[in-house]
Amino acid sequence: MKSPRQSIGRAARLAHLGAGIAGSYLAYQLQRPFLDESQNAERRRALGRKNARQIREDLQVMRGPIMKLGQAMSMQTHIFDADVVEELAGLQMQAPPMHPSLMRAQFKGALGKFPEEVFRAFEPEPFAAASLGQVHWAVTKRGEEVAVKIQYPAIREAIETDFKMLRAAGFAARLTGHLQESVVAEVERGILEETDYLKEARNLEFFGERLAPLDYLSVPKVYRELSCEQVLTMSRVRGLRMQEFLKTNPSQESRDRLGVGLTRLFFFQLFRVGALHADPHPGNFLLNPDGRIGLVDFGCVKYLKPEVVRCYAQFWSREWAHDTALYAEIIRVIFGANVPTDAPRVRRCMNEIRRFYDEFHPLGNTSVALELADPKFMDGLNQLAKTLLKNKFLSPDFVFLSRAESGMCNLLHALKARVPTTQIAREWMPPV
Amino acid sequence: MSILIFMKPSDEKKKSKARPAGKRDRNKERTKEKILAAALELFRENGLTGTTTKQISEKAGIAEGTLFNYFKTKEDLALFFFQKETNDLVQWYGREAQLQRAPLPEKLFAIIHRQLEYISPYEDFIGEVFFRSLQPQSKLSPLSLESQELRLKYLRFVREVLAEAEEKEEIPLVGDLGAYAVGLFYIGIVTHWLHDPSRGKQKTLALLDRSLKLATRVLKKGGWDW
Numbered sequence: 001m002k003s004p005r006q007s008i009g010r011a012a013r014l015a016h017l018g019a020g021i022a023g024s025y026l027a028y029q030l031q032r033p034f035l036d037e038s039q040n041a042e043r044r045r046a047l048g049r050k051n052a053r054q055i056r057e058d059l060q061v062m063r064g065p066i067m068k069l070g071q072a073m074s075m076q077t078h079i080f081d082a083d084v085v086e087e088l089a090g091l092q093m094q095a096p097p098m099h100p101s102l103m104r105a106q107f108k109g110a111l112g113k114f115p116e117e118v119f120r121a122f123e124p125e126p127f128a129a130a131s132l133g134q135v136h137w138a139v140t141k142r143g144e145e146v147a148v149k150i151q152y153p154a155i156r157e158a159i160e161t162d163f164k165m166l167r168a169a170g171f172a173a174r175l176t177g178h179l180q181e182s183v184v185a186e187v188e189r190g191i192l193e194e195t196d197y198l199k200e201a202r203n204l205e206f207f208g209e210r211l212a213p214l215d216y217l218s219v220p221k222v223y224r225e226l227s228c229e230q231v232l233t234m235s236r237v238r239g240l241r242m243q244e245f246l247k248t249n250p251s252q253e254s255r256d257r258l259g260v261g262l263t264r265l266f267f268f269q270l271f272r273v274g275a276l277h278a279d280p281h282p283g284n285f286l287l288n289p290d291g292r293i294g295l296v297d298f299g300c301v302k303y304l305k306p307e308v309v310r311c312y313a314q315f316w317s318r319e320w321a322h323d324t325a326l327y328a329e330i331i332r333v334i335f336g337a338n339v340p341t342d343a344p345r346v347r348r349c350m351n352e353i354r355r356f357y358d359e360f361h362p363l364g365n366t367s368v369a370l371e372l373a374d375p376k377f378m379d380g381l382n383q384l385a386k387t388l389l390k391n392k393f394l395s396p397d398f399v400f401l402s403r404a405e406s407g408m409c410n411l412l413h414a415l416k417a418r419v420p421t422t423q424i425a426r427e428w429m430p431p432v
Numbered sequence: 433m434s435i436l437i438f439m440k441p442s443d444e445k446k447k448s449k450a451r452p453a454g455k456r457d458r459n460k461e462r463t464k465e466k467i468l469a470a471a472l473e474l475f476r477e478n479g480l481t482g483t484t485t486k487q488i489s490e491k492a493g494i495a496e497g498t499l500f501n502y503f504k505t506k507e508d509l510a511l512f513f514f515q516k517e518t519n520d521l522v523q524w525y526g527r528e529a530q531l532q533r534a535p536l537p538e539k540l541f542a543i544i545h546r547q548l549e550y551i552s553p554y555e556d557f558i559g560e561v562f563f564r565s566l567q568p569q570s571k572l573s574p575l576s577l578e579s580q581e582l583r584l585k586y587l588r589f590v591r592e593v594l595a596e597a598e599e600k601e602e603i604p605l606v607g608d609l610g611a612y613a614v615g616l617f618y619i620g621i622v623t624h625w626l627h628d629p630s631r632g633k634q635k636t637l638a639l640l641d642r643s644l645k646l647a648t649r650v651l652k653k654g655g656w657d658w
Binding site for chain 2: 098099101102103106108109110152153154155157158229230400
């Protein structure tokens with residue numbers, strides 16, 4: 001049974017959220033061309049901060065979908081500045097928890113027994129909030145340490161209702177001013193997939209097997225008998241989240257090794273696995289000083305079509321700059337037949353992308369390690385993202401690919417790692 | 433001032449202090465439980481209406497006449513079920529030391545969830561009872577004379593839980609009305625629960641959690657003005 005009260009409450013919150021942003025951030029976006037440059041950055045930051053905090057507060061009350069949409073936007077669209085993204089990134093770890101009684105009730109509803117009946121030990125306080133639930137430490141009857149992810153009840157139904165309302169209100173379009181319906185649909189599909197933990201279990205098993213050649217990488221093992229759509233029990237993976245890891249003042253050697261590992265991970269997934277861990281939030285990478293990396297949260301995974309992977313390699317090669325046929329082929333794969341290959345806005349975007357790749361993957365001497373601490377990488381990435389958005393250079397197939405790629409750039413930059421990115425990219429790159 | 437708290441229960445406290453339950457009382461209680469167990473099993477198969485007193489007495493292994501000594505009607509049996517449910521609830525809460533320290537929304541969540549867990553094996557039976565209790569002449573009606581004692585017992589229990597929260601200033605004084613409101617809320621939740629097709633009744637859990645938090649927040653902010 002639908003609860004109309006719940007829907008009304010959500011609608012009211014949505015309206016509030018929409019109004020809040022439209023009242024300042026978007027209004028500001030509109031008048032931005034008329035502000036002078038020095039004032040611009042200052043003012044944008046102030047407005048961004050204030051809005052981000054409001055967004056975060058609203059999203060926390062909402063839980064679930066809107067919060068994920070906020071994160072997705074912050075990750076994918078770069079409509080927010082770096083400090084706002086940081087503010088939004090806090091969301092994943094700060095969702096309001098289920099109290100122990102609700103957590104037990106939900107666990108029982110999902111698996112038919114209370115946690116204390118199936119585990120030797122179970123920590124009633126969560127150690128982390130996932131966006132759709134929360135994660136508890138536990139010890140199995142056989143004595144293995146596990147992480148148990150428990151979903152907030154009826155989240156899927158809530159998400160479906162929210163997206164219905166987002167569409168009805170034209171909210172997403174209003175909020176971003178850039179996103180196309182096909183992209184929103186792709187985000188919705190991704191978010192809904194995240195509500196089925198068995199899907200995540202299959203992803204974990206798939207990636208666990210396929211990523212095995214990367215011996216520095218660990219992926220949690222699934223405990224099928226203790227998992228279902230709303231509960232996921234996984235082996236515990238060691239490591240620190242980025243912020244905690246950086247606080248330990250790691251050596252440059254550690255940073256470099258981890259940087260190389262993360263870069264290899266991206267290209268191995270792309271060219272050897274054909275699927276991507278597409279939630280590059282820093283909290284999902286568990287880092288160890290010896291270079292071992294734990295990769296967690298496989299709720300959001302993108303299985304790539306072979307032509308998309310090939311297209312990326314063609315793209316990366318930059319040979320299309322002098323090869324008209326190759327250029328046309330790339331545009332066809334990205335946009336289908338709808339966009340004329342000679343559209344000037346498309347050419348503008350392609351050139352912008354090439355400029356970024358020339359920095360991030362220089363084609364010359366390939367063994368040179370790049371200093372990823374250099375702010376020019378992040379500036380380049382932000383600049384690129386803005387250009388692409390302004391020119392509506394967005395394609396559903398590439399949303400998650402670019403999300404994973406920019407996530408990797410963010411991680412390498414935060415690590416201040418030195419990485420020979422070109423060399424690593426070429427290791428598994430198929431011939432164009 | 434709380435009428436609910438002043439009205440001490442007529443049964444358990446007086447009785448248990450005056451004299452311990454005799455062997456006869458214990459036997460009587462045991463027979464009643466045996467009948468109830470038999471009846472619940474039949475209700476689960478055939479529903480409340482579809483079960484005859486003859487079937488119940490046969491299943492319980494007693495004479496039909498004896499059955500009437502204990503329960504005049506099937507509705508009396510249902511009332512006994514809810515008495516047991518309420519007793520179980522009060523005793524369980526008394527044992528849950530950790531829960532007694534939890535914030536009010538969690539306490540009420542746990543209490544109502546405990547009630548739902550208790551009735552969940554008998555969903556169809558509960559559905560029928562709910563339907564019947566809407567008829568004013570039914571003994572199961574919350575307004576009937578027969579259900580008063582049970583009702584008061586439940587309300588008194590809830591009143592005490594709310595009083596704990598009042599003392600800790602989690603909520604302003606809500607008085608007896610607060611307990612009545614929780615009682616009505618519970619009926620609403622059971623109705624939702626009966627209609628909830630989601631796995632593990634998740635939608636009811638979410639509704640329960642959110643509405644309790646909302647109610648507590650509203651009470652905290654606006655308070656309550658006599």
